[in-house]
Amino acid sequence: MRAVPLGIHSPRAVSEALSAHGWDQGRAEAAAQGLRPFAVRLEGLDPERLEALVRYAGTRLGLDVLTGDGWAVLAGSRARLSAFARPWVGPPELAEVAEAVGHAVPAEIPLAWQTARGPLRLDRPILVGILNLTPDSFSESSRVSAAAQAADRAERMQAEGAAMVDLGGESTRPGATGVAEAEELRRVLPAVEAIVARCPDLLLSVDTVKSGVARAAIAAGAAVVNDVSSFRLDPRMAEVVASSGAGVVLMHSRGDVTTMASHDLAQYGGDAVGGVLEELGLADAGALSAGVPPDRIAVDPGLGFAKTETQSLLLLDQLAALTALGRPLMVGPSRKRFLGAATGRPVEDRDRATAAACALAWDRGARLFRVHAVGETRDALAVAHAVGGGAA
Numbered sequence: 001m002r003a004v005p006l007g008i009h010s011p012r013a014v015s016e017a018l019s020a021h022g023w024d025q026g027r028a029e030a031a032a033q034g035l036r037p038f039a040v041r042l043e044g045l046d047p048e049r050l051e052a053l054v055r056y057a058g059t060r061l062g063l064d065v066l067t068g069d070g071w072a073v074l075a076g077s078r079a080r081l082s083a084f085a086r087p088w089v090g091p092p093e094l095a096e097v098a099e100a101v102g103h104a105v106p107a108e109i110p111l112a113w114q115t116a117r118g119p120l121r122l123d124r125p126i127l128v129g130i131l132n133l134t135p136d137s138f139s140e141s142s143r144v145s146a147a148a149q150a151a152d153r154a155e156r157m158q159a160e161g162a163a164m165v166d167l168g169g170e171s172t173r174p175g176a177t178g179v180a181e182a183e184e185l186r187r188v189l190p191a192v193e194a195i196v197a198r199c200p201d202l203l204l205s206v207d208t209v210k211s212g213v214a215r216a217a218i219a220a221g222a223a224v225v226n227d228v229s230s231f232r233l234d235p236r237m238a239e240v241v242a243s244s245g246a247g248v249v250l251m252h253s254r255g256d257v258t259t260m261a262s263h264d265l266a267q268y269g270g271d272a273v274g275g276v277l278e279e280l281g282l283a284d285a286g287a288l289s290a291g292v293p294p295d296r297i298a299v300d301p302g303l304g305f306a307k308t309e310t311q312s313l314l315l316l317d318q319l320a321a322l323t324a325l326g327r328p329l330m331v332g333p334s335r336k337r338f339l340g341a342a343t344g345r346p347v348e349d350r351d352r353a354t355a356a357a358c359a360l361a362w363d364r365g366a367r368l369f370r371v372h373a374v375g376e377t378r379d380a381l382a383v384a385h386a387v388g389g390g391a392a
Contacts, residue, residue: 008035012389026359031107035080040104041274042072042097054095057084057335081105087334095322109324109365114295115247117203117223120163122328122367124390126382127191128205129157129165129374132336133178133187147190149196157204161378166226166370167191167217168207172305174261174337184213189220196221209257211236218244226370227303228253228260230283231290237291240385248292249330249368250283252302265306272311273318276301277325284325296330298368310337316357319364330368333357334377355380363388 006013011032018028045053051068053074054340058065061084063076074081085102087095112119114191131153154165169187170179187194192204205224205359211234214225223246229248231237241248254265268275280299287297301322303312312333322329333339339353358369358377362384371377 007244008032011036016389023259031071033073034077034082036078036079038078038105039073039075040081040101042074042100045070045072049097052091053097056094072271078105081127103200104321104324106320106365107324109323109367110295110326110328112295113247113298113328113368114293115203115223115296116218116245118217120203120247124385125297125362126164126368127160127162127371127374127378127381128330129154129160129162129163129275130332130370130372131157131191132161132169132171133167133169133191134171147194150191151194153328154195154202155199157374160375162202162374164205164224165195166202166205166207166224166228167195167222169213170208170210170257172228172261174259178257181210181212184208184210185216188213189216189356192217192220192222195361199201205247209233209237211240214246215240215244218246223247224249226300227251228302229256230280232283233257233287238287239288241296242291245296247296247298248287249298249300250280250287251300251330251332252283252305253278254306262306263308266308268311272314273321276315277321280322284327298330299325300330300332300370303331304332304338307338309338309341312336313342316361317364319361319366323365328368329361329366330370331358331361331366332370333361334371334373341348359384363376 006017006127008014014035015028018031019025040092047082050072053072054067057063061080061085063074063080067071074173081101082105085105087098090098108121112121131150157165167188169184184331188206195204204222205226206214206222208214209227209229210249212235225241225246226249226363228251233256253260284297288294299322300317303315334354335347335350339350341356343353353366355377359380362381369377
């Protein structure tokens with residue numbers, strides 16, 4: 001007789017144990033995913049529902065239930081929580097609770113993300129190189145001015161492992177000022193054209209909140225729109241994305257480009273994760289209602305945007321909560337203040353911290369990684385992917 005503990009922070013150990021005993025791979029992976037632990041915090045519960053929750057979820061389904069005055073934490077395997085999240089099966093007084101839990105349980109991570117240049121597979125980490133076409137980006141080493149220089153930098157990033165390069169013509173750094181559309185177009189379009197000509201297999205994303213810039217960049221060959229305002233600052237952006245077939249990244253932020261990187265709007269009533277999840281969910285619903293197909297939407301928690309350093313670290317830890325939206329998850333921790341707060345390093349010396357943050361984010365469900373130092377981050381993500389059982 002032998003008992004061997006299995007680490008179930010990832011599904012690999014259980015999946016391999018089942019496969020070793022004759023289960024086919026698909027069935028083994030599905031069963032392993034079902035055993036992964038998960039917890040849901042519930043608010044606004046009256047005494048009757050609290051009592052029913054303890055009786056049904058705790059006693060009958062074997063879930064762990066921690067309760068207080070009007071709240072509960074429900075924890076257990078994903079399979080058991082999914083069994084609870086069937087309003088037609090359990091007690092009628094828990095139907096609303098079951099439906100809410102069903103929406104909160106993480107969705108399967110999409111296998112691909114559709115862009116204007118076709119699907120981007122997400123079975124391995126996708127590196128997105130940052131290329132700033134601004135004179136005032138907070139990270140000096142990522143700045144370029146001439147189109148030829150932009151193409152040189154993009155070509156180098158592709159050689160280091162980037163599948164996509166994100167070009168921005170308007171800074172959102174702390175204290176930034178906005179630029180006119182004509183000036184942003186002057187910065188962005190020549191670079192898009194030069195990179196498309198030099199690197200035809202490299203996907204391009206345009207980082208903009210202006211629909212006119214997005215429309216022109218897509219026409220010039222960009223495949224993705226990275227809107228750090230999630231369509232808040234230009235309602236016409238949704239129409240441009242929907243009609244062009246481009247992929248879109250909806251990033252969580254508050255305020256405009258001059259304030260969104262500050263702490264001025266970082267009030268979440270003690271629940272930053274819940275606030276970000278709710279606001280991203282609203283942005284996602286708005287994009288869908290504007291005609292953007294669901295398989296073209298990715299989301300980004302906006303680390304460092306309208307968030308304190310502590311809130312950004314918490315969101316990094318709790319990224320798995322955002323997978324409940326069912327969209328590919330992009331993160332952009334690169335060289336940001338919260339990494340400086342954690343390490344004590346200045347902005348120009350945060351690439352190792354960035355790589356570590358990305359490896360942690362992969363384990364928590366992120367699949368796209370927007371970074372300045374592509375090569376260094378690639379190695380960290382390659383190790384994280386291999387540890388999870390991915391092929392080299």
